[in-house]
Amino acid sequence: MYYVSTRNKxxxxxxxxxxxxxxxxxxxxxxxxxxxxxxxxxxxxMRDMSYQQRAVYVxxxxxxxxxxxxxxxxxxxxxxxxKFDTREVAPVREIDSNTYSLELWHGPTCAFxxxxxxxxxxxxTASLEKTAERKTACILVATSGDTGKAxxxxxxxxxxxxxxxxxxxxxxxxxxxxxxxxxxxxxxGVCAVEGNFDDAQSGVKRLFADEDLxxxxxxxxYFFSSANSINWGRVLPQIVYYVSAYCDLxxxxxxxxxxxxxxxxxxxxxxxxxxxxxxxxxGVPLGRLICASNSNNVLTDFIRTGxxxxxxxxxxxxxxxxDILISSNLExxxxxxxxxxxxxxxxxxxxxxxxxxxxxxxxxxxxxxRDFAAGFCDDEATKAQIRKLWNENHxxxxxxxxxxxxxxxxxxxxxxxxxxxxxxxxxSPYKFCSDVLTALGKQPGEGLAVIDQLSELxxxxxxxxxxxxxxxxxxxxxxxxxDELAQRVLEFLK
Numbered sequence: 001m002y003y004v005s006t007r008n009k010x011x012x013x014x015x016x017x018x019x020x021x022x023x024x025x026x027x028x029x030x031x032x033x034x035x036x037x038x039x040x041x042x043x044x045x046m047r048d049m050s051y052q053q054r055a056v057y058v059x060x061x062x063x064x065x066x067x068x069x070x071x072x073x074x075x076x077x078x079x080x081x082x083k084f085d086t087r088e089v090a091p092v093r094e095i096d097s098n099t100y101s102l103e104l105w106h107g108p109t110c111a112f113x114x115x116x117x118x119x120x121x122x123x124x125t126a127s128l129e130k131t132a133e134r135k136t137a138c139i140l141v142a143t144s145g146d147t148g149k150a151x152x153x154x155x156x157x158x159x160x161x162x163x164x165x166x167x168x169x170x171x172x173x174x175x176x177x178x179x180x181x182x183x184x185x186x187x188x189g190v191c192a193v194e195g196n197f198d199d200a201q202s203g204v205k206r207l208f209a210d211e212d213l214x215x216x217x218x219x220x221x222y223f224f225s226s227a228n229s230i231n232w233g234r235v236l237p238q239i240v241y242y243v244s245a246y247c248d249l250x251x252x253x254x255x256x257x258x259x260x261x262x263x264x265x266x267x268x269x270x271x272x273x274x275x276x277x278x279x280x281x282x283g284v285p286l287g288r289l290i291c292a293s294n295s296n297n298v299l300t301d302f303i304r305t306g307x308x309x310x311x312x313x314x315x316x317x318x319x320x321x322x323d324i325l326i327s328s329n330l331e332x333x334x335x336x337x338x339x340x341x342x343x344x345x346x347x348x349x350x351x352x353x354x355x356x357x358x359x360x361x362x363x364x365x366x367x368x369x370r371d372f373a374a375g376f377c378d379d380e381a382t383k384a385q386i387r388k389l390w391n392e393n394h395x396x397x398x399x400x401x402x403x404x405x406x407x408x409x410x411x412x413x414x415x416x417x418x419x420x421x422x423x424x425x426x427x428s429p430y431k432f433c434s435d436v437l438t439a440l441g442k443q444p445g446e447g448l449a450v451i452d453q454l455s456e457l458x459x460x461x462x463x464x465x466x467x468x469x470x471x472x473x474x475x476x477x478x479x480x481x482x483d484e485l486a487q488r489v490l491e492f493l494k
Contacts, residue, residue: 001014001015001032001033001034001036001061001062001063001064002014002032002033003015003017003018003030003031003032003033003232004030004031004033004342005024005025005026005028005029005030005031005342006024006028006029006030006031006331006332006334006335006342006345007024007026007027007028007342007345007346007349008024008026008028008342008346009340009342011024011025011026011028012033013030014064014065014130015062015063015064015065015066015127015232016065016066016126016127016130016131017127017131018030018232018233019120019123019124019127019231019232019233020124020127020128020131020133020137020225021225022208022224022225022226022230022231023208023226023230023231027205027208027209027349028331028342028345028346029230029232029328029329029331029332029335030232031232031332031335032062032232035278035281035282036061036062036282037282037283038243038282038283038284042057042283043243043246043247043250043257043284044257045057046243046244046247047247047250047251048251049247051079051088051089051090051240051244052072052075052076052079052080052089053075054240054243054244054247055071055075055078055079055119055237055240056068056071056072056075058239058240058243058282059071059236059237059239059240062236063123063236065130066123066126070126073122074119074122074123074126075119077122078118078119078122078237079118079119083107083108083114083118084106084107084108084114085106085463085464086106088248089106089115089244090102090103090104090106090115090241090244090245091103091106091248092245092248092249092252092422093395094254095389095393095395095405095423096393098418098419098420098421099408099420099421099423100245100249100254100420100421100422100423101395101397101401101422101423101425102241102245102422102423102424102425103425104241104424104425104426105398105425105426105427105428105431107150108150108153108465109146109149109150109153109179109465110427110428110430110431110463110465110466111145111146111149111150111321111426111427111428111431112146112272112424112425112426112427113146113147113149113150113151114150114153114154115237115238115240115241116229116233116234116235116236116237116238117147117150117151117153117154117227117234118150118154119233119237120151120154120227120231120233120234120237121154121155121158121161123233123236124137124139124161124225124233125158125159125160125161127233128160133223134221135218135221135222135223136160136161136162136221136222136223137160137161137162137222137223137224137225138161138162138163138164138217138222138223138224138225138489138493139151139155139161139162139163139164139224139225139226139227140163140164140166140204140207140208140224140225140226140489141163141164141165141166141204141226141227141228142165142166142167142197142200142201142203142204142228143165143166143167143172143180143197143200144167144168144171144172144197144268144269144320144321144322144323144324145167145171145172145173145176145320145321146176146321146426146427146431147227147228147229148165148166148167148180148190149176149179149180149183151163151165151227152165152180152183152185152188152190153183154227155185155187155188155227156183156184156185156187156188157185157186157187158187161187162187162188162189162222162492162493163187163188163189163227164188164189164190164191164488164489164492165180165188165189165190165191166190166191166192166193166200166203166204166480166485166488167180167190167191167192167193167197167200168192168193168195168196168197168199168200169192169193169194169195169479170316171196171197171316171320171323172320173320173431173432173434173435174434174447175430175431175432175433175448175451175466175469176320176431178448178469178472178474179431179466179469180476181474181475181476181477182469182472182473182474182475183475183476184475189476189492190476190478191476191478191479191480191488192478192479192480193479193480193481193482193485194479194480194481194482195481195482196314196316196323197320197323197324198310198314198324198325198326199482200482201228201324201326201328202326202482203482203483203485204228204485206485207224207485207486207489208224208226210486213486213489213490216490217489217493220493222493228269228328229269229271229328229329230328230329234271235271235274235275235278235329235332238271238272238275239275239278239279239282241275242263242275242276242279242284242286242422243279243282243284245422246261246279246284246285246286249261249420249422254420255420257285258285259285259420260285260286260287260419260420261285261286261287261419261420261421261422262286262287262288262289262290262417262419262420262421262422263276263286263287263288263289263290263421263422263424264290264292264404264405264407264408264411264421264422264423264424265289265290265291265292265404265424266292266293266319266322266400266401266403266404266424266426267291267292267293267299267322267327268321268322268323268324268327269324269327269328269329270299270327270328270329270330270333271328271329272424272426273289273291273372274329274330274332274333276289277289277333277336277371280371281336287419288371288372288373288411288417288419289371289372289373290372290373290374290375290404290407290408290411290421291303291372291373291374291375292374292375292376292377292403292404292406292407292408293322293374293375293376293403293407294315294317294319294322294323294376294377294378294379294382294403295315295317295376295378295379296314296315296317296322296323296324296325297376298310298312298324298325298327299327299330299374300374300375300376302330302368302374303368303369303372303373303374304369304374305365306359306360306361306362306364306365306368307357307358307359308330308348308352308357308358308359308360309356309357310325310326310352310356310357311355311356311357312325317378317379317382317399318379318382318383318399318432318435319379319382319399319400319402319403321400321426321427322400322403326352331345331348331349333368334348334360334364337360337363337364337367337368338360338361338364344361348360373411373415375407375410375411376403376407377403377406377407377410379399381406382399382402382403382406382439383399383402383435383438383439384406384439385397385402385403385405385406385409386399386402386429386435386436386439386440387439387440387441389402389405390440390458396429396436396458396460397425397429398425398426398427398428398429398431398432398436399432399435399436399439400426400427401423401424401425401426401427402439404423404424404425405423408421408423428462428463428466429454430451430454430462430463430466431466433450433451433453433454434450436454437450437453437454437457440457442457448469448470451466451467451469
């Protein structure tokens with residue numbers, strides 16, 4: 001199995017090389033040369049497996065240069081009971097007779113990013129060994145809230161790695177920020193960036209392309225790698241939970257094998273919903289992929305019109321992990337829908353870099369609209385949905401998950417499509433206590449008191465990793481501009 005760049009199919013790498021490198025040298029994203037298909041009996045075979053076993057079963061065909069025993073050991077460590085607070089790892093909860101919540105926040109940082117970022121360090125360190133890389137990996141991360149903490153927790157004190165996280169100063173929740181600023185580990189660093197997430201993400205992309213900086217780091221025995229979802233090692237573990245959720249619904253006899261199931265995903269950088277598409281390509285019977293956005297609805301407009309235009313007002317919302325106007329993983333989707341025409345994809349990305357916009361061909365637009373639906377809602381609608389879910393279903397949702405539930409509700413009203421649907425729940429409501437409390441009609445308290453306040457109101461116990469934040473020492477506090485990121489990297493690696 002080889003991986004090709006979305007911008008130059010002539011660039012081919014083994015899985016270990018693609019994971020170690022992170023981003024292709026031409027700026028493209030590594031994508032499998034072919035997608036393996038699940039056998040006719042695969043879903044039956046996986047139905048009674050553990051999550052760890054399913055992870056190995058799904059990932060192995062993509063990873064020729066890894067052994068099954070290696071992946072089994074990785075899955076055991078990544079998804080063990082010492083990391084996740086439930087044996088199912090990614091449990092599926094019934095909301096009503098045809099709506100299910102796939103909870104991806106039972107890991108150490110209480111967000112769906114743990115599903116991939118507990119696995120990625122094992123894949124990356126093994127990849128460095130397989131490629132005989134002797135330099136230390138400097139992992140750069142731009143985060144809109146959850147990836148930064150999950151990446152630092154995953155790579156904390158991992159041999160042969162240093163990790164530096166950049167986040168928008170006023171673009172994450174107070175608890176998300178505190179999670180990062182109190183992160184333990186001798187190889188981690190975090191720095192706030194003045195501006196929004198797109199400023200941080202585009203700044204990190206410029207660092208990857210900075211040949212002078214790369215040369216300076218090479219002299220110090222470092223090289224760049226990525227833990228963002230541009231890295232194939234991030235996307236691959238995400239495919240697993242869609243396969244797993246379908247198998248769980250089969251096992252619980254909510255569906256029969258072959259029944260179509262829709263998926264509704266709160267979407268920012270497009271990696272999570274992309275993994276659902278890849279699961280569908282492998283043969284999982286997924287129907288419509290419903291892309292849910294907040295007021296930063298660039299993806300909604302794109303899927304509906306074929307025009308991607310980031311030249312618009314940026315909103316800081318109560319679902320900050322979706323406050324994104326440049327969705328990096330959309331490039332991989334364009335690659336598939338353009339029949340893997342790398343020149344066409346390269347042209348779209350060049351237009352985006354030059355003018356902030358591009359319009360896809362009618363053929364590409366038609367393919368998007370065949371597989372995807374899209375919708376968005378603002379903060380007021382999000383809060384109303386949190387309140388409705390609690391009052392009617394006794395289900396406590398965070399703002400990102402609530403966006404997806406609201407968009408699904410609107411989609412069903414517009415289409416009368418009552419296909420069973422999995423809503424992806426991406427974060428614990430306890431990461432956004434103040435906004436959840438406000439949605440439930442309560443005045444939030446000060447600081448971390450909101451955690452106990454939400455627990456007392458709902459009777460739901462907060463995750464331990466958040467409950468102990470008040471006892472953690474703040475280790476970081478640096479703020480920088482988007483033009484000074486290279487200097488921050490050099491200081492971090494001195």
